[in-house]
Structure formats: C-alpha cells, structure tokens
Amino acid sequence: MAQKDTVNCLLEAAEELFSERGFAETSLRNITTRAGVNLASVNYHFGSKKSLIQAVFARFLAPFSQELDRSLSEYEKTLKGKRAELTILLTIAADTAFRSSSDRPQRLNIFMRLLGLAYTQGQGHLRRFLRAEYGDVFDRFSLQLSQATPHLTNEERFWRFHFMLGATMFSLSGVDSLTAMATHDLGKRSDVTDVIGQLIPFLASGMQAPSSVASSVTSNDKTASVSDDLSQKSSNLTSDAASEKSVNGSVKASNRARLPI
Amino acid sequence: MAQKDTVNCLLEAAEELFSERGFAETSLRNITTRAGVNLASVNYHFGSKKSLIQAVFARFLAPFSQELDRSLSEYEKTLKGKRAELTILLTIAADTAFRSSSDRPQRLNIFMRLLGLAYTQGQGHLRRFLRAEYGDVFDRFSLQLSQATPHLTNEERFWRFHFMLGATMFSLSGVDSLTAMATHDLGKRSDVTDVIGQLIPFLASGMQAPSSVASSVTSNDKTASVSDDLSQKSSNLTSDAASEKSVNGSVKASNRARLPI
DNA sequence: TGGCGTTTTAAACGTATGTTTGAATTGTCA
DNA sequence: TGACAATTCAAACATACGTTTAAAACGCCA
Numbered sequence: 227m228a229q230k231d232t233v234n235c236l237l238e239a240a241e242e243l244f245s246e247r248g249f250a251e252t253s254l255r256n257i258t259t260r261a262g263v264n265l266a267s268v269n270y271h272f273g274s275k276k277s278l279i280q281a282v283f284a285r286f287l288a289p290f291s292q293e294l295d296r297s298l299s300e301y302e303k304t305l306k307g308k309r310a311e312l313t314i315l316l317t318i319a320a321d322t323a324f325r326s327s328s329d330r331p332q333r334l335n336i337f338m339r340l341l342g343l344a345y346t347q348g349q350g351h352l353r354r355f356l357r358a359e360y361g362d363v364f365d366r367f368s369l370q371l372s373q374a375t376p377h378l379t380n381e382e383r384f385w386r387f388h389f390m391l392g393a394t395m396f397s398l399s400g401v402d403s404l405t406a407m408a409t410h411d412l413g414k415r416s417d418v419t420d421v422i423g424q425l426i427p428f429l430a431s432g433m434q435a436p437s438s439v440a441s442s443v444t445s446n447d448k449t450a451s452v453s454d455d456l457s458q459k460s461s462n463l464t465s466d467a468a469s470e471k472s473v474n475g476s477v478k479a480s481n482r483a484r485l486p487i
Numbered sequence: 488m489a490q491k492d493t494v495n496c497l498l499e500a501a502e503e504l505f506s507e508r509g510f511a512e513t514s515l516r517n518i519t520t521r522a523g524v525n526l527a528s529v530n531y532h533f534g535s536k537k538s539l540i541q542a543v544f545a546r547f548l549a550p551f552s553q554e555l556d557r558s559l560s561e562y563e564k565t566l567k568g569k570r571a572e573l574t575i576l577l578t579i580a581a582d583t584a585f586r587s588s589s590d591r592p593q594r595l596n597i598f599m600r601l602l603g604l605a606y607t608q609g610q611g612h613l614r615r616f617l618r619a620e621y622g623d624v625f626d627r628f629s630l631q632l633s634q635a636t637p638h639l640t641n642e643e644r645f646w647r648f649h650f651m652l653g654a655t656m657f658s659l660s661g662v663d664s665l666t667a668m669a670t671h672d673l674g675k676r677s678d679v680t681d682v683i684g685q686l687i688p689f690l691a692s693g694m695q696a697p698s699s700v701a702s703s704v705t706s707n708d709k710t711a712s713v714s715d716d717l718s719q720k721s722s723n724l725t726s727d728a729a730s731e732k733s734v735n736g737s738v739k740a741s742n743r744a745r746l747p748i
Numbered sequence: 749t750g751g752c753g754t755t756t757t758a759a760a761c762g763t764a765t766g767t768t769t770g771a772a773t774t775g776t777c778a
Numbered sequence: 779t780g781a782c783a784a785t786t787c788a789a790a791c792a793t794a795c796g797t798t799t800a801a802a803a804c805g806c807c808a
Binding site: 248250251342345380381382384385386388389390391392393394395396397400404407408411412414416421423424425427428429430431432433434435436438 | 509511512603606641642643645646647649650651652653654655656657658661665668669672673675677682684685686688689690691692693694695696697699
C-alpha cells in the first residue's frame with residue numbers, strides 16, 4: 227500500500243519534472259520533494275536515477291506498445307491481403323497513444339517531450355533500453371507503413387518516416403507553449419486532439435508526395451522483409467541470439483526502414 | 488592573437504560538446520579541457536556559462552540571419568508583386584543555412600542539434616536571447632511563407648509551419664546517426680545535402696495539402712500584417728519600446744503566424 | 749629595457765548533486 | 779501481543795559543478 231503510493235508518486239513527479247526541465251536538470255531532491263517522499267526512497271525503490279528514468283518511460287510505453295500491437299492485429303484482419311492505408315495507420319498510432327494516456331489528457335505531450343529528450347540529451351542507456359523493450363512492436367508498425375507507401379524507394383521512405391517522426395515529436399512535445407501561442411496570435415483555443423487532426427493530413431500529404439525516382443514501381447514491389455536482422459545492432463546489449471549473426475551474414479543490406487530507437 | 492585563439496577554441500569546443508551532450512551535461516571543465524585552455528578563461532572571456540551558450544548561437548546565427556535577409560531582399564526584387572513560391576523559399580533558407588556553415592559541412596547539423604536543445608532543455612534565457620536578436624529576420628521569412636500558402640487558414644499555417652520546423656530540426660540534428668542507419672540498412676551513403684533534397688519536397692507537399700476548411704480563399708486574402716506587435720511578448724526582456732504597448736493595445740489578435748523563438 | 753595592462757594559471761571556495769548508511773518506523777503474520 | 783521483514787527517515791558521504799581569487803606569465807609600447 228505505502229510502497230505502491232511512494233513508487234507511484236515518484237513516477238508521477240519524475241515524469242512531470244523531467245518533461246519540464248530535462249533529465250540532468252532535475253535533481254532527485256526536486257523529485258522527492260514534489261512527490262512528498264524521502265530522498266533515499268528513489269535509490270531504495272529504483273536503485274539509481276537511470277533506472278528511475280527508464281521506469282518513467284516503461285510506465286507509458288508498456289501499455290502503449292501492447293495496445294498498438296492489438297490494434298495492428300485487428301486492422302490486419304480487416305485487410306485480407308490488401309495493403310494498409312497510410313492515413314488509417316497514422317490514425318491508429320495517434321488513437322493508441324491518446325488512449326494510452328486517457329487518464330490525464332496532457333499526459334501525451336508530456337511523454338512526447340520525454341521522447342524528444344531521449345533523443346536530444348545524451349541518455350544512450352535510454353535508447354538502448356527502449357529498443358530492447360519495444361523494438362518489435364515498432365518494427366511491426368514500420369512494416370505496415372512500408373506497404374502503405376509502395377511508390378517510395380526504401381531510401382525515400384526511410385527519410386520521410388523520420389520527417390514524420392520529427393514533426394510529430396516536436397509539435398506534440400511543445401503543444402503547451404504552441405497552443406498558448408496559437409491562442410494569443412489567432413484567438414482560438416486548441417488542444418492535443420486539434421493538433422493531431424492537423425498533423426495527420428500534413429504527414430500523409432508529405433509521405434504521398436511523388437517519388438523523385440523515375441520508375442519507382444518496378445524496383446520496389448517487395449518491401450515485405452522487415453524484421454529479419456533486427457537484433458544485429460543491439461546485439462551487444464540484448465546478448466541473446468548473438469550467435470546467429472553468421473547465418474544471414476551474407477545479406478549485406480536488408481533494404482528496410484527501421485525505427486530509430 | 489592569443490585572445491582570439493582562446494575565445495575561438497572555447498566556442499569550437501563548446502559547440503561540439505553542447506551538441507553532443509546538451510548544455511547541463513557539459514561542464515566547463517569538459518569544454519576547457521577539449522579546448523586546451525584554462526578553466527577560468529570561460530568566466531574571464533564570457534562572464535558565465537550562460538553567456539558562453541548564447542555566444543555559441545550568435546556565432547552561427549549572426550552570419551545566417553544577415554545572409555537570409557540579403558537573400559530574401561534579392562528574391563523579393565525578382566517577384567515584382569507576384570507572391571513567393573514555397574519551394575523556392577524553402578530552398579533559400581536551406582541554401583543560406585548551408586552556406587553559413589560552409590567552412591565545415593557538419594556544422595549545420597551540429598547547429599540544428601543545438602537549436603533543438605534550445606527548445607527541449609529549459610534554457611529560457613536562450614529563447615529570449617534568440618528572439619530579441621534575430622526575431623526580425625525570421626518574421627520576415629514567416630511573412631513570405633504566409634504569402635506563398637494562401638490556401639491555408641492562419642491556424643492551419645501556424646501548425647503546419649511548426650510541423651516543418653520539427654521535421655527539419657529532428658532530421659538534420661540527428662543526421663549523423665540517421666545517415667549511419669541509412670548506410671547500414673540501405674547500403675547507400677548520404678549526407679546533409681541529400682537529406683535536404685529529400686526534405687524540401689516532403690515539406691512542400693505537406694504544406695500544400697488541401698485546407699480542411701471549405702472556402703478558405705475568401706476569408707484569407709490578407710495575410711500581410713506580420714511584424715506589428717512583435718515586441719509584446721518579449722517586452723519584459725528587451726525593455727525598450729515597452730511603453731508603446733498601449734498604442735496597439737486595442738488590437739486583440741493580430742492573426743499572424745509567428746516564429747516560435 | 750622597463751613598466752603596465754592583458755591574459756593565463758593553479759588553487760580554493762561554496763554549493764549542489766547522487767548515493768550510502770544505520771537507526772527509527774511501519775505493516776504483517778504467528 | 780511480539781517478532782520479523784519491509785519501508786521510511788535524517789544525516790552524512792564523496793564527488794562534481796560554476797565561480798572567484800591572487801599571483802604568474804605574457805605582449806606591447808615608451
């Protein structure tokens with residue numbers, strides 16, 4: 227009882243403070259003070275500040291990745307061989323993210339800000355942690371996305387995917403200050419759902435821009451192979467299945483766009 | 488001679504280290520060690536760590552904003568009343584940024600990473616500094632961008648502009664690790680110019696996606712008024728022209744999309 | 749060359765951080 | 779209730795930080 231409360235208050239306070247100031251700028255004393263618990267309880271319950279950071283991410287990503295996996299399965303069932311539709315895929319991801327933080331609506335942009343910090347601030351341990359924990363589900367989404375954009379070369383798709391990621395993370399993570407600006411400049415209040423509503427058409431249109439390569443249809447009908455050599459780069463971290471590297475060692479480039487976590 | 492060297496080495500080392508680890512994670516001892524100078528020289532030449540951070544930004548932004556201003560003037564001359572073209576505007580900005588860091592090609596993505604940090608990490612002083620120093624030029628670019636996208640409502644344009652900003656900052660700031668990933672997955676080397684070449688069509692297509700509002704042409708032919716109440720939000724910082732606030736105090740919302748710095 | 753302002757240097761200062769410790773408190777089950 | 783494990787607590791630990799200081803080294807012009 228008391229343990230659950232302390233752990234939860236710590237995660238809550240850490241999530242807010244990290245998103246406001248960043249990881250290094252937030253001290254354990256800041257966190258424990260806001261949580262109303264003793265300073266030492268962080269090291270007692272989590273072991274270290276690093277582990278606390280990872281736990282903050284896990285609290286959001288565990289339900290999200292599970293729900294995304296379920297939603298993708300459901301959608302794939304309705305497809306019956308037809309290829310996925312881009313706008314629907316984006317909407318699925320957005321809906322899943324939004325429902326995963328339904329208890330408090332502003333939780334989504336807090337998490338987006340954290341995700342942005344995971345990229346911009348050092349925190350290499352976080353990137354490795356995220357890929358090891360949730361890489362599979364994201365790869366699955368990535369595969370569907372490939373099939374929904376058959377007109378693109380793998381290189382184009384790779385880059386446009388990261389353009390999408392950047393636009394999403396930046397606008398959603400800064401949604402508080404941006405909506406404040408929008409309210410001030412345009413006289414119209416807007417919230418996260420409004421932004422997502424604006425975002426998806428923008429992203430879809432960007433993705434569907436014509437390929438710069440002349441005949442991109444012929445060279446790219448086989449975008450299926452995705453999750454083959456997944457654990458290659460993170461093999462020094464996951465340590466299992468590392469001995470299988472020589473099996474597909476002859477396959478130089480797997481020609482797939484992978485999520486950058 | 489020695490002074491110029493010390494200052495320059497400090498800026499060089501700080502630029503690299505800040506972009507690698509972030510501001511708070513980079514200590515003055517890290518910087519002075521890499522620069523090969525004494526620890527105290529930071530406070531001697533710059534006064535404080537904050538001022539050093541601002542100086543790092545100024546070293547890039549001063550030539551950039553000056554060159555962007557010149558390029559915009561030149562382009563406006565060729566327009567002769569016609570409205571600006573979106574792709575050309577984006578190319579102008581990209582070219583200017585690239586030429587401003589022509590001495591070392593990887594300087595652009597280093598700076599993009601710094602710009603991203605300026606948003607994500609606390610550093611409120613930096614945002615105020617940037618807006619006070621370079622707000623005018625960015626507002627000018629913003630005005631041209633408005634005229635190049637007349638089919639959008641002000642709200643749509645506001646959000647799509649920030650979608651562009653996020654996609655650009657994220658992909659260019661992470662261009663090192665992303666190109667490494669692209670090389671590994673796709674077997675093709677690419678650099679900053681390649682990414683920009685992919686980026687501009689994506690952004691242009693996203694911006695030119697149809698407006699979700701039915702008749703957006705009639706309500707939005709007058710997107711000209713931009714730089715009127717510029718200093719309102721930063722008046723507590725710039726402190727000059729603060730008494731003029733009552734002049735246009737009656738104008739509630741100026742209906743313009745402003746750059747978020 | 750001698751003197752003086754500028755710059756560099758090593759050392760120290762005060763403060764804040766993450767972590768550890770051992771005693772005090774709490775909750776639980778025999 | 780009483781004993782035992784889990785949890786909380788105040789205090790201290792070692793370390794790293796930004797900044798300051800005063801002396802040493804340097805550069806330059808009379």
